[in-house]
Amino acid sequence: MGKLVSTIFVTLDGVYQGPGGPQEDTRGGFEHGGWSFVYGDEGFGEFIGEVFERPSAFLLGRRTYDIFAGYWPKVTDPANRVAAQLNTLPKYVPSATLTDPSWSGTTVLGGDLAKEVSALKESTDGEIQVHGSGALVRSLLSLDLLDTVHLATFPVVLGSGLRLFPEGSVPTRFRHTGGRVTPAGVSIQTYDAAGRPEYGSYELPENA
Numbered sequence: 001m002g003k004l005v006s007t008i009f010v011t012l013d014g015v016y017q018g019p020g021g022p023q024e025d026t027r028g029g030f031e032h033g034g035w036s037f038v039y040g041d042e043g044f045g046e047f048i049g050e051v052f053e054r055p056s057a058f059l060l061g062r063r064t065y066d067i068f069a070g071y072w073p074k075v076t077d078p079a080n081r082v083a084a085q086l087n088t089l090p091k092y093v094p095s096a097t098l099t100d101p102s103w104s105g106t107t108v109l110g111g112d113l114a115k116e117v118s119a120l121k122e123s124t125d126g127e128i129q130v131h132g133s134g135a136l137v138r139s140l141l142s143l144d145l146l147d148t149v150h151l152a153t154f155p156v157v158l159g160s161g162l163r164l165f166p167e168g169s170v171p172t173r174f175r176h177t178g179g180r181v182t183p184a185g186v187s188i189q190t191y192d193a194a195g196r197p198e199y200g201s202y203e204l205p206e207n208a
Contacts (some may be wrong), residue, residue, distance in 0.1 A: 002124035004059070004117070006137050007051055007150040008164065009036050016134040019154075024067055025162075029089075031149035032158045039154055043182035051150065052082045056126030057090040059117065061133030065093045067105040067184040092120060094136065115142045118206075120144070134164050141193060148192050149174070155185040173197045 009019040018033030024032060046098060060068065068086060075083035090164040093101065094109040094116065103109060109116040117140065120128060130146070139148040174191035181187050 002056065002121040003130045003147045004121060004130065004140060004145055005125075005148045005150070006048075006130040006133075006146055007152070008134065009152045009154060010075040010139060011035060011154055011156050011158050011161075012136070013157045014128070014159050014163040014165060016164045016174060017161040020067070025063065027162065028160075030090060030161050030180060032161060035156055035158060036127050036154055037103055039182070039184040039186050040186045042153075042178075044184065044188075045185055047150075047180070047182070047188055048150075050131070051131045055085055055089055055126045057092065057120070057128045058086065059092045059094075059120065059128050059130050059133075060198060061130075061136035062093060062095045062098060064132040064136075065091070065095075065098070065101075065103075065106075068137075069101070069106075072156065074123050086104050089093050112201060113139060114145065117143070129165070134162060138169060141172050144195075145194055145195070148177075150188060150190050153187045153189070155187075159161075171197050 008016055010016050015032075015035075015156065017030050019038070020034065021034035022033040072083050072086045075087075078084060089105065091103065091106045092109055092114055093106060096110060098108050109120075130140070135190070137146065137149070173194045173196060175194040177190045177192055179189035181188065
């Protein structure tokens with residue numbers, strides 16, 4: 001049984017859009033692309049290296065897939081662990097419009113997301129990694145299919161852009177399982193999905 005693990009970068013105000021470059025994702029006139037670049041120190045590189053030691057397969061949203069497919073196949077250095085894993089391991093993309101993917105090892109999931117991903121988890125041993133793909137992450141959480149989130153929060157506020165958890169997100173509780181802060185100040189925290197929130201009150205009893 002595979003474990004579905006998300007690694008996603010967000011700002012302090014929850015924006016996940018366009019972390020890697022100015023032209024990566026300009027939806028909605030987004031002008032802040034590339035906001036994660038200056039924080040890519042050795043400590044952050046160590047985290048990414050650890051993540052890419054563990055995948056058995058990748059599950060990517062369509063936009064992230066297109067960004068990755070336009071970049072990683074061009075990185076042919078066998079010593080680049082990230083490129084080696086992405087270029088050789090199976091990749092799955094939920095999409096109703098992608099019909100002829102050019103990136104080797106890609107399978108399009110064109111049916112019901114819950115059924116397709118559940119079957120993928122059943123047939124895969126180890127980690128099925130989701131990188132970026134904020135809308136897909138939300139869908140997987142709402143279907144109770146995502147097991148773990150590595151949430152990398154960068155010390156920057158942008159004030160605009162697509163938020164990872166906008167108004168209307170499915171209420172979800174998490175259990176913290178580990179974390180670190182890089183020298184540049186990126187807080188990397190790992191959470192396991194733990195069902196729906198629990199509630200209580202700090203109000204004093206009426207007879208107190």
